[in-house]
Amino acid sequence: MAGAWRGSLRARLMVGVVLLAAVGMVAVNAVSLLGLRLNLVDAADTTLTKTRDSVQHQVHRPTSPINLDNLNSLIPDGAYIAMVDDQGRVVAQTPTRTADGQARSRPDLPTPLPDDFAGHIVTVSSQDAPLPRYRTLSFPLGYSATVQRPGGPPRQFSRVVIAKSLKPADDAIYWLIGSDSAATLAVLGGIVLLSRGVLGVGLRPLRDMAATATAIAGGDLDQRIEVAQRHSEVGEVGTALNRAFDERQRSEEQLRQFVANASHELRTPLTTIRGWAQLHLHGLAQDPALIERAMLRIEGEATRMHTMVEELLLLARLDQGRPIAHAPVDLGALADDAVTDARVVDPGRPLTVEVPGEVFARGDEDRLRQVLQNLLSNALRHTPPDTPVSVTARALPDGTVQLAVTDQGPGMPPATAERIFERFYRGDESRNPTSGGTGLGLSIVRSIAEAHDGTATVRTAPGKGSTFTITLPAAR
Ligand SMILES: Nc1ncnc2c1ncn2[C@@H]1O[C@H](COP(=O)(O)OP(=O)(O)O)[C@@H](O)[C@H]1O
Ligand SMILES: [Mg+2]
Numbered sequence: 001m002a003g004a005w006r007g008s009l010r011a012r013l014m015v016g017v018v019l020l021a022a023v024g025m026v027a028v029n030a031v032s033l034l035g036l037r038l039n040l041v042d043a044a045d046t047t048l049t050k051t052r053d054s055v056q057h058q059v060h061r062p063t064s065p066i067n068l069d070n071l072n073s074l075i076p077d078g079a080y081i082a083m084v085d086d087q088g089r090v091v092a093q094t095p096t097r098t099a100d101g102q103a104r105s106r107p108d109l110p111t112p113l114p115d116d117f118a119g120h121i122v123t124v125s126s127q128d129a130p131l132p133r134y135r136t137l138s139f140p141l142g143y144s145a146t147v148q149r150p151g152g153p154p155r156q157f158s159r160v161v162i163a164k165s166l167k168p169a170d171d172a173i174y175w176l177i178g179s180d181s182a183a184t185l186a187v188l189g190g191i192v193l194l195s196r197g198v199l200g201v202g203l204r205p206l207r208d209m210a211a212t213a214t215a216i217a218g219g220d221l222d223q224r225i226e227v228a229q230r231h232s233e234v235g236e237v238g239t240a241l242n243r244a245f246d247e248r249q250r251s252e253e254q255l256r257q258f259v260a261n262a263s264h265e266l267r268t269p270l271t272t273i274r275g276w277a278q279l280h281l282h283g284l285a286q287d288p289a290l291i292e293r294a295m296l297r298i299e300g301e302a303t304r305m306h307t308m309v310e311e312l313l314l315l316a317r318l319d320q321g322r323p324i325a326h327a328p329v330d331l332g333a334l335a336d337d338a339v340t341d342a343r344v345v346d347p348g349r350p351l352t353v354e355v356p357g358e359v360f361a362r363g364d365e366d367r368l369r370q371v372l373q374n375l376l377s378n379a380l381r382h383t384p385p386d387t388p389v390s391v392t393a394r395a396l397p398d399g400t401v402q403l404a405v406t407d408q409g410p411g412m413p414p415a416t417a418e419r420i421f422e423r424f425y426r427g428d429e430s431r432n433p434t435s436g437g438t439g440l441g442l443s444i445v446r447s448i449a450e451a452h453d454g455t456a457t458v459r460t461a462p463g464k465g466s467t468f469t470i471t472l473p474a475a476r
Contacts, residue, residue, distance in 0.1 A: 009206070010199045017195045022188055029180045033173060040169035044135045045121050048164050051075050052137060055160055065146035065154045068092050078165040080106055080134065083147050083157035088112025091155035092147045107134035107163040118161065132167035205234045209241060221249055261424040262312055265438065269301035304438070311440040314370075315423070318447040325364040328475035331393040331403055332359055338372040339391055346380050350388040359393040360475035361401045363452045368403075368472075371448050371456075374441040375405040375468050381437065382427070383409025387465075400454070401474045406467040411460045420458065421446045445470070 054074050059066055072094050075081055082093040089112055105126040110117065118124075118138040125133050138161040146154045208225065215223045224245060227238040276294040279285045285294055332355035339351050361368065372391070379389040389407045396402060412420070412427065419425045426439040442456075445468070449456040452472050460466035 010196075010203055013199050014192065014195050017199075018188060018192055021191050022184070025184045025187065029184065033176060033180070036176060037169065037173055040172060041135065041166070044164045044166060044169060047076055047079070048121060048135055048137050048162060051079055051081075051162050051164070052139060052160075055081065055162060056139070056141075059141060059145050059160070065148040067148050068094075068150065071147075075162065076164070078167065080161075080163040080165070082109065082161040083145075083155070084113050084138070084159040084161060085155065085157050086144075088114065088159075090161075091157050092149050105129065105132065105165075107136050107161075109136075109161060113138070113159070113161070123166070124163065132165045132170060134163035134165055136161065136163040138162075202234075205238065209234075209238055213241065216245055221245075258423060262308075265308060265424060266305060269305045272301045273298050308438045308440065311438055311444060314444060315440065315447060318444070318451055321451075324367060324451050326362050327365065328360045329363055329365045329368050330358070331355065331361055331368070331401060334365070334369055334372055335391040335393055335403070338369070338376050341373070342376050342380060342389075345377075346385070348385060349380065350386070352388070352390040354390060354392040356394060359395050359401050361403070361452075361472040362475040363472060364448075367448045367451070371445050371470060372403070372405070374445050375470075378441060378468075379405055379407040379409070379466075382429075383407045395474055396471075399474050400471050403470040403472065404467055406465065408465040411462050411464045411466050412458075413462050417458055417460050421456065442468075 051074075055071065058071060058074055071081060075094070080094050082090045085091050090109065093106065105128065107124040108127045109124070118136045121135050121137045123133050124136045125131070138159060140159045141157075144156050144158050147157055148154050205228070212223050212225045224242050225238040227235050227242065229235040230239060276285075276298050280291065280294060285291050332353075335353045335355055339353050342349065342351055376389070376391070379387075383389070387407055387409045389405065392402075392404045392406070394402055416427050420427070421442045423443040424439040425443075426437055446456040449470050449472065454470060454472040456468070456470050458466060458468050
């Protein structure tokens with residue numbers, strides 16, 4: 001369970017959200033801390049320059065010694081001031097103890113003080129500890145002044161060092177680091193809880209989908225995923241899956257129907273054959289004329305079964321969607337051949353071929369030959385004997401070619417015309433077993449046309465004859 005949780009999408013999304021939030025918050029905190037620090041140091045530096053100005057003013061060519069206490073009262077709280085003589089020695093400095101007697105830290109100044117020390121403001125650490133640090137500035141007076149130390153002789157000095165403790169700035173920064181960290185942790189905790197909840201709700205549809213798919217795989221084929229928001233990503237997945245389930249169910253249904261139809265169609269001739277054979281075995285068919293008839297019927301039914309099995313095989317192969325040949329096929333020659341064959345079968349039939357110029361389709365010659373043969377045999381079989389039939393082929397400007405078989409026969413009502421391309425569908429008058437049809441001819445025609453990226457259509461009306469049109473890509 002723990003492993004599943006660790007690998008789950010929700011856990012990974014949550015870790016991602018929390019990590020991103022943490023990185024963002026740390027970055028914002030760091031920038032604000034840096035800004036605050038710059039600001040505070042800047043403020044300390046401003047104080048320092050102001051202090052320098054007032055000290056310079058105070059010690060400007062004094063006639064009497066400067067009183068250290070007076071000077072001390074000039075400088076702001078937390079600031080430090082030292083007088084330095086020509087040798088770089090500190091001769092006087094602000095008290096080392098605070099008013100309440102606490103030891104006070106001082107900046108760690110080098111002894112002797114180099115001439116170029118702290119010409120610009122620099123940061124110096126404390127004497128006995130690294131903290132607090134001091135912003136420190138030293139400036140020469142350009143002349144000698146005298147300082148009066150409490151309880152000591154006056155001393156000469158020519159340089160002043162002033163420093164401002166960074167303790168208030170450091171305190172503010174440490175306080176901010178502490179409070180920022182606490183706030184960041186609290187907010188991250190909140191994000192963990194919230195994202196857990198939000199992701200749980202957001203990913204529930206995925207879990208429902210998995211449950212539905214499992215149920216369907218388990219045999220409950222009518223289950224479908226409930227899609228609440230069609231346009232969300234999850235909704236799109238749900239819709240696509242539902243479509244896939246529908247499609248699968250539909251094709252399974254179709255296959256079942258196909259197998260049932262095929263079995264049914266094969267059963268009829270088998271029953272006939274068995275009936276005649278049993279009649280003979282039981283000695284009931286003594287009459288040579290009857291035996292002759294039995295043999296003819298058995299032969300006829302066997303032929304029909306053979307045709308049907310061949311057609312079923314062809315359909316199965318077409319269903320596999322295997323690529324077909326893409327050779328140029330001369331539709332004019334094909335039409336001539338088919339009509340010549342038909343004339344042999346039905347010599348009295350008025351048959352015409354009409355192919356203006358050269359019409360070449362791109363495809364598989366044998367398959368297209370089969371298309372023409374199926375259409376022509378339908379025209380011969382499903383129309384009265386003397387009905388004219390014509391085969392035409394022409395190239396269209398849009399890069400396709402059309403092959404059409406037209407008869408002046410009885411035509412079909414729309415309800416029939418709609419279904420004739422279905423597998424095993426036969427019109428009412430074609431249902432008697434002697435018609436020899438299987439109901440597969442036109443479905444083969446359509447399958448072949450579609451395998452060529454083409455179409456097969458019919459235009460017909462009762463009493464108006466029928467035109468079957470096959471549209472195919474032209475050969476370049
Ligand atoms: N030229 C036509 N004129 C009238 N009806 C036709 C024509 N061609 C096909 N049909 C109808 O379409 C049905 C399906 O044709 P087909 O798939 O070739 O099956 P079959 O020819 O074996 O009956 C036929 O049974 C017939 O009713
Ligand atoms: Mg047919």
